[in-house]
Amino acid sequence: MTGTLYGVGLGPGDPELMTLKAARILRQARVVAWFSKGGKRSHAHTIAASQLNAKHEEMPLIYPVTTEYQVDAPEYEQAIGHFYEESCEKISTRLAAGEDVTVLCAGDPFFYGSFMHLYRRLADRFHCHVVPGVTAMSGGWTNAHAPIAWGDDILTVLPGTLDSGQLAGRLKATDAAVIMKLGRNFARVREAIIEAGMLERAIYIAYGTMKVEQILPLKEKLDTPAPYFSLIIIPGNGRRL
C-alpha cells in the first residue's frame, strides 16, 4: 500500500478562508511539505499553521537561488527542473513507504501553482488528492468591494510577465481583467494599463485578506516594485439588472 499525495489549497491568506476539507486534511497530516525561498516559512505555511497538529513532520522544499537568471533563461529552467525532480524524489520515497504527504498550497493548487510541477510527475505513479481553494484574486476583489464580472463580461487573467504591448492589447480586448505576477513587472504593467485607458478602473491589492493587506486605486500606488503577493484587478462594466 503506497501513500496518498495531497495538494491542499489554503486560500488567499486569511486562515478562515481555507475550506472545511483543507482543515480536516491538515489536522490529520503527518508529513507536511511546503515550498520555501531561502528556507523561510512560506506564506502557505503561515496560513496552515493554526490547523496543523503538533505531531506532524515538516518537509521544506527549498527553491534554488534563481534570482540571477531571467525566467526564460535555459539556466533557470534547468535549475528549477532539477529542483522539482529532487523534490519528487523526496516525496515519492515517503509515498512508496506507505506514508501520506500533504503539500501546502496558497490559493488554488491548479491555478498557476508550483504544486502542478510535482503533480504532473507523480500523478501516474501514486494516488493524488487535490483540494481546490479560494484564489488570491477572489480574496482580492472581495476585500476591494469590487464585483469582478457581470452578465456577459469576459474576464481575462494575465501574467505580468507579458510584454507591455501584448498586455495593453489584451486589456483593450477584455471587459474585466486580473493581472498576476507583478513583482518586478509592476512598472511595465502600470504603463500597459495606462496605454489601455484603464487606469481609473484599476485597483492594486497586496497581501489580500492577510493582516498586512493593502488595497488602493492603482493611480495612488506610486512606488515600485510590488511584492510577489500582489495583483491588479479591473472590474467589468457588464449588465446591471
Next chain:
Amino acid sequence: MTGTLYGVGLGPGDPELMTLKAARILRQARVVAWFSKGGKRSHAHTIAASQLNAKHEEMPLIYPVTTEYQVDAPEYEQAIGHFYEESCEKISTRLAAGEDVTVLCAGDPFFYGSFMHLYRRLADRFHCHVVPGVTAMSGGWTNAHAPIAWGDDILTVLPGTLDSGQLAGRLKATDAAVIMKLGRNFARVREAIIEAGMLERAIYIAYGTMKVEQILPLKEKLDTPAPYFSLIIIPGNGRRL
C-alpha cells in the same frame, strides 16, 4: 443599529468545500435568504444545509418566470430589475430593524453572482460583509485532474452567451479557457470550440464536486443541451518546469 448583510460564498457544490468562515456565519445566521427558481430549494441552499442552525428563518427570493424572454429583451430586464428591487425591499426592512440577513451564494459571490445585484443597491446604505468562495471552475478543473494555467498562460473566462464567431475568435487568442453559462448555448459553444481547433483539449463538467458530478471529454458529450451548472474547461499548455 442596523443589521449586516452577509453574502456568503459556499463553493462549487461539495459542502466540505465551503470555507471555515462561511460555516461560522451560517451557524450564527438568523434570517437566511436564497435565490430560487419556481420556489424550489436552490443549489446554494443544498450546500449550506448541513451548517444552518435549526432556528433560522428562510427568505426565498423567487425569480420571476422569465424563460419566455430573451436575456437581452427589454421585458426581461424590466422583470428581473423589478425582482431585484423587491428583494432589496424585503432585505432592507430586516436590516433597518437591526437584524442581520445572510444571502446564500453558490461559488464566489462577486464572480458572476446574482448577489451582486443586491449588493450594488444596498452597499451604500447598510454594512455588508462578503465571504469569497471556491468557484465552480476551480472545483471543476480540480476534479477533472486538469491544472488550468501554467507559467505565463493567459486564462480567458467566457460566457456561453457570446455568439459563435466571437467565441471562436476569443478561444484562438487564449492559452487556457473556461466557458460558463452553457445551458441552451451548449451546441453553439461546442461548434466554436471545434472551429478554434480545441475540441481534443476540451473537458465538459456538469455539477462539479456534487454527488451527481459528470466529467467527460467534450468530444464524448453528444447530447444537448447542458444543465445550467455545467462548464467547459480548456487547460493551458504553458511552461512545464
